[in-house]
Amino acid sequence: MTETTPFDIPGFLKNLPLLPGVYRMLDETGNVLYVGKAKALKKRVSSYFQKTDHSPRIQLMISQIKQIEVTVTRSEAEALLLENNLIKSLKPKYNILFRDDKSYPYIMLTGHEFPRVAYYRGGLDRKNQYFGPYPNVWAVRDSVHLLQKIFHLRTCEDTVFHNRSRPCLLFQIKRCSAPCVDHISPEAYAADVQSARLLLEGKQKDVIDRLTDDMQKHAEAFAYEKAAVVRDQIRQLQTVQEKQFISSNVSQMDTDIVAVVIAEGTACVNLVMIRGGRHLGDKALFPGHVSEETTAAEVLDAFLQQHYQSMSPPALIVVNHAVEDDSLEALLSEQAGRKIKLNSNPNGERRVWLQMAEKNAQLALAQRLLSKASQDMRLQALADALVFDEMPERxxxxxxxxxxxxxxxxxxxxxxxxxxxxxxxxxxxxxxxxxxxxxxxxxxxxxxxxxxxxxxxxxxxxxxxxxxxxxxxxxxxxxxxxxxxxxxxxxxxxxxxxxxxxxxxxxxxxxxxxxxxxxxxxxxxxxxxxxxxxxxxxxxxxxxxxxxxxxGKARVQSSLQEIEGVGAKRRQRLLTRFNGMQGLLAASEEDIAAVEGIGASLAERIYRQLHE
The missing domain is CATH 3.30.420.340 (UvrC, RNAse H endonuclease domain)
Structure with a gap:
């Protein structure tokens, strides 16, 4: 059996450089205990072994350190990005972790001649335009419904849009202007899209001014029906403004409000997103690896670093605790490529926003603790019923x-x-x-x-x-x-x-x-x-x-393969033309017959067998 060489801490610290980078604390089995970043690796890592006023949690971590690994980076901003990537992949037990299984939702305007408005999650494509992120799904869907109601933008998939011969139900209930069958000109539809774009950017006043000008032009041209349509749009927009939960009278600056509260070893972060003075909703997050000794400032630092790694921060972030990392504001600014300001002592309207966020965090945390107590009761009852010595955790x-x-x-x-x-x-x-x-x-x-x-x-x-x-x-x-x-x-x-x-x-x-x-x-x-x-x-x-x-996948694929006369090439043409099986199932016999190599009789056979 080979003996392990003891970790020489003094010798290791002596040879550390005064350069920015990331350090990883490892235990005796090689598992990562903690990942951190530093402006100067030598000073930061040495502080763990020189100071004596660490919290019990950090003292316990230090007692388990058997190895330290470092990675030098070119800048502190680069170290911040690397630190977050490592925290996400390694999930160290002493790092505060924010895990959100789903990406934040966006509203998407596609890059077509007649753009489609849609709810969207995932990677962003340059050919489309995205607005967000939004904190909740309902906030996105509410906004999409608003755009349908006021501007009658289409929401249908391309496979449906390109294969319509008459307007759908959304046109009948005045939720779509039916560009699929030329009920609206490209110029008029583009004007509606531009108004929707301004509204999503928080420029409600610009939209209303623009629509007011259009209404007057229609009235002067004696096109009173068109003027009445625009008038209704203006009234709906004004109603939306009146119903708005919060609207800023002070500034149209995009702002995030972040409030952290801690109780009984559990932390809650309430994130409020305000864009163009419009309140988009809030989201409660509960980080992992929080202990009784963890402070609200530590949770806040961890959140700001991890949250804004995957999305661009707004110009202003209002927080309810002073940020411990003095360089964080500069790092976020460098990462975003523009000035980002952190404000822990807001005035006026922003103070009201922050108080509301803090109150919502307290309410969400109270509900969480109540649920935790209920689950503890259930687990203890299960342990008693099964005659277990300890309450099962997992x-x-x-x-x-x-x-x-x-x-x-x-x-x-x-x-x-x-x-x-x-x-x-x-x-x-x-x-x-x-x-x-x-x-x-x-x-x-x-x-x-x-x-x-x-x-x-x-x-x-x-x-x-x-x-x-x-x-x-x-x-x-x-x-x-x-x-x-x-x-x-x-x-x-x-x-x-x-x-x-x-x-x-x-x-x-x-x-x-x-x-x-x-x-x-x-x-x-x-x-x-x-x-x-x-x-x-x-x-x-x-x-x-x-x-x-x-x-379903097996049946659909096998049914297409079993159709006489449909070989590999024809299958490929069909799936390519309709963007997959879902589009093919939605297609009519005439649409199928129009595909190269598919005649009327074969299209009838395909349609019949797919819809049996």
């Missing part, structure tokens, strides 16, 4: 879904940290088994899941094993789970089978506890049973969603 549940053996899918959902954890869900496409064999499907899914985790653990990687494994099934599935866990080296992992009751009625489930050689039935109103039902139902939902998607 629970994983498996379910199998198929239709008479077709497109079998297994799901694994995770309950941890007092809530469901969608980012840790897993699906398993089951293959190589007799169709309809649920036991074989369960064996394959469990073997793939826990065989891999055991291999990672033996390789020295940090893995999360459940404290309790739920199996949606009876004694047969439970016995399979026992066999698999014994084979992979986890024979002591507690298992509970959730067997459905008579007529599958909720509340009549039987819980099978094989390691205790017993089964129990709980009262239908038992908190522990409610927790199990919540996790089991989520596993079922996740499994059946994956199964339906897999089954």
């Amino acid at each position: 629970i994983e549940c498996f379910d199998i879904s198929h239709t008479q053996g077709e497109a079998t899918v297994a799901s694994c959902v995770v309950y941890d940290k007092r809530s469901i954890q969608p980012s840790e869900y897993r699906r398993f496409n089951i293959s190589g088994i007799t169709p309809g064999d649920d036991y074989a499907a369960m064996r394959q899914a469990l073997t793939r899941r826990y065989g891999k985790l055991v291999e990672q653990k033996e390789a020295g990687e940090e893995v999360k094993l459940p404290d309790l494994l739920l199996i949606d099934g009876g004694l047969g599935q439970v016995n399979i789970a026992l066999e698999v866990l014994a084979e992979v080296g986890l024979p002591d992992l507690p298992i509970v089978g959730v067997a459905k009751g008579e007529d599958r009625k909720p509340g009549l489930e039987t819980l099978i506890i094989p390691q205790q050689d017993r089964s129990i039935n709980m009262a239908s109103d038992a908190p522990a049973l409610h927790l199990i039902q919540q996790i089991r139902d989520e596993a079922h939902r996740f499994a059946i969603t994956g199964h339906r998607a897999k089954r």
Whole structure:
């Protein structure tokens, strides 16, 4: 056995450069404990071992450090970007982590001759124009509906737009001007798009002034019907302004309001987005790795660094605590390529915004703590019912879904940290088994899941094993789970089978506890049973969603391949012309017949077989 050379801290610190960069603290197994950035690596890293007034959390971290790695960068701004990338990928246990599984939503105006307005998530494409980000989905959809109502912009997909022969229902209810069938000229539609663009930029006054000029021109030309349409648009815009939750009378400067509150070792960050003086809504975020010693200023610093790595910050960020990192404002400005100001002591209207954000953070945190207390009660009740010495923290549940053996899918959902954890869900496409064999499907899914985790653990990687494994099934599935866990080296992992009751009625489930050689039935109103039902139902939902998607894809693809006369080239032409199967399913016989190599008779056969 080779002895490990002790880490020479003094020697390491002596040779550190006075340059910007990122440092990583590692434990004895090589796991990253903490990632940080520094303007001068030597000074920052040395401070951990020279100061004595660290919080208990940092003192504990320092006691576990067995190795330090550093990466020198060209600037502190570059170090900030690298630090955030490493925090996101490594998830160090002593860094405050903000995990948001979904990207923020935008409103998109496409770059077509007749642009489409749509809700959008994902990477941004230069050929389209994006407005946002918005803090919530409802805020985006509300704005899209507003644009439809006032400016009658189209929202349909290109496959529908290019294949219309008459206006759709949205035209009838005055939510679209039907550019698909030339009910509006390109010039008039472009004017509506420009007005919508100004409105999204927060320039309501400019829009109203522009529309007022148009109304007067129509009236002077005796086009009173057109003038009346524009008049209605102006009235709707004025109504929207009156209903606006907050509108700025002081400044049209884009602003984010960030308020942090902490209670009982839990932190909440309330983010408010104001663009062009218009309040777009707020979002409550709850970071991980927060302890009793964590301060609000530390949470705020972590949020500002991590949040604005993936999106451009507004010109002004109002915060409810002074930022500890003096260089953060300069770093954000350098990263954005323009001046960014952080203000922890606002006046007037912005102070009102900040107070509201802080109040909303307190309310969201109170709800979170109440939910946490409720989950603690459920977990303790479950531990008592199952006769566990300790309350289970992490629970994983498996379910199998198929239709008479077709497109079998297994799901694994995770309950941890007092809530469901969608980012840790897993699906398993089951293959190589007799169709309809649920036991074989369960064996394959469990073997793939826990065989891999055991291999990672033996390789020295940090893995999360459940404290309790739920199996949606009876004694047969439970016995399979026992066999698999014994084979992979986890024979002591507690298992509970959730067997459905008579007529599958909720509340009549039987819980099978094989390691205790017993089964129990709980009262239908038992908190522990409610927790199990919540996790089991989520596993079922996740499994059946994956199964339906897999089954639908397989059926559609196979049906197209089975059509006589449709070979590989014709399939490619069809899918290319209609942008995939969804567009092909929406196409008419005439549209299909217009594709190169497809005649009327073959189009009729394709349409009939796809819509049987």
